Every structure is written in structure tokens, then in C-alpha cells.
Amino acid sequence: MKLFRDIIGHQENIHLLQNAISQNQVAHAYLFLGPKGVGKKTTALAFARTLFCSCLTEGDACGHCRCCQQANEGNHPDLHQISPTGSSIKIDQVREIQKIAALKPYQGQRVIFLLEQVETMTPEAANCLLKLLEEPNQEISFILLSTQPHALLSTVVSRCQILSFRALSTAEITRGLKQTLNLGEKEIHLALTLAGGSLGQALKITQDKQLQNIRDETLIIVRNLKKLTLNEICRKAEELAASRDMLAVRLDIILLWYRDILLWQLTRNQELLLNQDYLTLIPEEALFYTPDRLFRIMSKIEQTQRYLNTNVNGRLAIEVLMLNLR
Numbered sequence: 001m002k003l004f005r006d007i008i009g010h011q012e013n014i015h016l017l018q019n020a021i022s023q024n025q026v027a028h029a030y031l032f033l034g035p036k037g038v039g040k041k042t043t044a045l046a047f048a049r050t051l052f053c054s055c056l057t058e059g060d061a062c063g064h065c066r067c068c069q070q071a072n073e074g075n076h077p078d079l080h081q082i083s084p085t086g087s088s089i090k091i092d093q094v095r096e097i098q099k100i101a102a103l104k105p106y107q108g109q110r111v112i113f114l115l116e117q118v119e120t121m122t123p124e125a126a127n128c129l130l131k132l133l134e135e136p137n138q139e140i141s142f143i144l145l146s147t148q149p150h151a152l153l154s155t156v157v158s159r160c161q162i163l164s165f166r167a168l169s170t171a172e173i174t175r176g177l178k179q180t181l182n183l184g185e186k187e188i189h190l191a192l193t194l195a196g197g198s199l200g201q202a203l204k205i206t207q208d209k210q211l212q213n214i215r216d217e218t219l220i221i222v223r224n225l226k227k228l229t230l231n232e233i234c235r236k237a238e239e240l241a242a243s244r245d246m247l248a249v250r251l252d253i254i255l256l257w258y259r260d261i262l263l264w265q266l267t268r269n270q271e272l273l274l275n276q277d278y279l280t281l282i283p284e285e286a287l288f289y290t291p292d293r294l295f296r297i298m299s300k301i302e303q304t305q306r307y308l309n310t311n312v313n314g315r316l317a318i319e320v321l322m323l324n325l326r
């Protein structure tokens with residue numbers, strides 16, 4: 001479990017939370033908004049830990065006291081983490097919160113409820129939570145995490161202090177990867193390419209040794225599309241769609257490939273390219289496209305990504321895309 005000082009990025013939010021603690025103005029409810037994997041939960045846990053710690057040093061938890069150890073081991077009696085069971089947070093889970101909220105803190109001065117993916121709450125659960133948010137209580141703090149503010153009840157949002165978590169910069173992710181793992185430049189580049197400002201995602205990618213191969217293989221298919229017959233395209237589409245999770249990754253790879261080609265055409269600046277190990281191939285590929293065509297290709301890929309987020313047939317979607325790219 002991280003302390004505030006170990007967190008990459010989000011310094012404004014961290015200062016705000018530290019000030020709230022030092023001025024004894026911790027809010028009844030916080031809503032942390034931002035993309036997946038950028039550090040919302042890490043920050044929430046560091047905040048909880050700092051609130052519990054019995055010997056704070058410079059606005060941060062000490063990491064050693066009994067409270068810190070309990071938080072570290074995930075068994076602090078006053079920290080309750082709630083995440084969706086199945087696909088949503090349900091009314092029974094919020095009723096459980098209600099019961100605990102009616103009691104005094106077990107050990108310290110405050111009970112913390114950390115709710116993840118609050119956008120998945122059923123309407124009953126959200127209304128039940130709203131009642132709790134409407135009754136400020138010095139001894140309780142809620143920290144709600146969400147990637148999709150538009151899916152929340154506005155009445156819930158208006159009860160919370162909102163902290164926005166932006167995607168991390170390339171420099172911040174690089175620092176995070178170097179700090180956490182001992183990585184080569186090539187792996188860091190690949191992780192950055194695919195992570196889209198999410199350190200969590202970048203860490204996952206770098207731990208997946210297969211990914212380098214998957215990218216190379218995907219790009220070979222893409223670059224040879226013009227030579228494939230219809231039958232061959234059908235077969236490749238079937239191969240690519242075999243794993244839905246991996247299909248999403250492959251589409252990211254393809255999108256970033258065309259993005260690089262476009263960027264090269266527009267700027268002739270190698271430093272901007274994400275696929276740094278393809279620097280000789282990208283200018284060659286760029287000869288085959290107009291910028292206009294590249295924009296259209298990228299919007300087709302994004303359209304396919306949106307389709308895949310609904311329940312369409314993955315093989316069919318990628319097949320149509322491949323025909324379009326050809």
C-alpha cells in the first residue's frame with residue numbers, strides 16, 4: 001500500500017487532502033473522478049491511511065504504527081471497501097453500510113467507506129446511499145470512485161467534494177515504470193504506447209511478456225492487408241477475435257499505428273512517434289496514405305472499438321474493419 005509521498009502525479013489533489021487533514025476539515029464525502037488506472041484508489045487508500053495513522057509525519061502516514069500496519073494488511077476495522085458484486089453495487093451492500101454507519105468507529109475517530117465504480121450502483125442502492133450522504137456525520141467519510149460521472153445521480157454528485165484525476169503524462173508514467181520495475185527502453189515505449197495515461201494499465205502491459213509479440217504480429221497483419229484475399233481476411237479476423245480482451249488491445253495497437261503514420265506525415269518529427277522501434281518503417285508506410293484517408297481509417301477503428309463495448313459479434317466487427325482498412 002502506498003503512502004502519499006510514493007504516488008506519481010496528482011499532487012494538487014494530494015495537497016488538498018493533506019490540508020483537509022491538517023486543518024481538521026475532512027469532508028463527509030469525496031468523489032474521485034478520472035480514467036481507470038490513474039491512481040484514484042491508490043490515493044484514496046493513502047488518504048485513509050493518513051487519517052488513521054497515529055504518528056503522522058509531514059502530512060503523511062508513518063507506515064509503521066499499528067494503524068498503518070492494519071491498513072497495509074487490509075484489515076483496519078474502520079476501513080470498509082465496497083465494490084460491485086457481479087455487475088453492480090446493490091441495495092444490500094448499501095444497507096450493510098447503513099448498519100455500520102450507525103455505530104461508533106471501532107478503533108479510531110473515523111470510519112471510512114471506500115466505494116469503487118459507483119456508476120454501477122442500482123437506482124435503489126444510489127438512493128439509499130444518498131440518504132447517508134445527506135446526514136453529515138463527523139465520524140464518517142465516504143470516498144466514491146468513478147470513471148463515469150455522467151452515469152451518477154446528480155443528487156449524489158452534489159453532496160460530494162469532487163477531485164478530478166487526469167491521465168498521467170508520459171514523463172510521469174515513465175517515472176512510475178522505472179520506480180516500480182526494472183525495464184528496458186523498448187518495453188517502456190511499448191507500455192506508454194498502449195497505456196493511454198494510465199499507470200495501472202502500463203504496469204499490467206509491461207508484466208505481460210507476450211504483448212511485444214502480439215503487437216508485432218498484429219502490425220504484420222495490418223501492413224499486409226492489401227495482399228490478402230477475402231478468404232484470408234475472414235480467417236485472420238477469426239484468429240484476431242479469438243480472445244475479446246486481446247482484440248481490444250489489438251485495436252489499440254492498430255489505432256496507434258495509424259496515429260503514428262499520420263503524425264509523421266503532419267510533423268516529420270520522429271520524437272512524437274509512439275512506436276519508436278518502427279522508425280524506419282513508418283515513413284515508408286506513410287507514402288501509401290493521404291492524411292484524409294488516415295483520419296477516416298482512425299475513425300473507423302474508433303467506431304469498431306465502440307461496437308465492441310456493446311455486445312456485437314467481435315469477429316464480424318473486426319472483419320468489416322479489415323475490409324475497410326484494405
Ligand SMILES: [Zn+2]
Pocket residue numbers: 052053054055056061062063064065066067068
Ligand atoms: Zn502510522
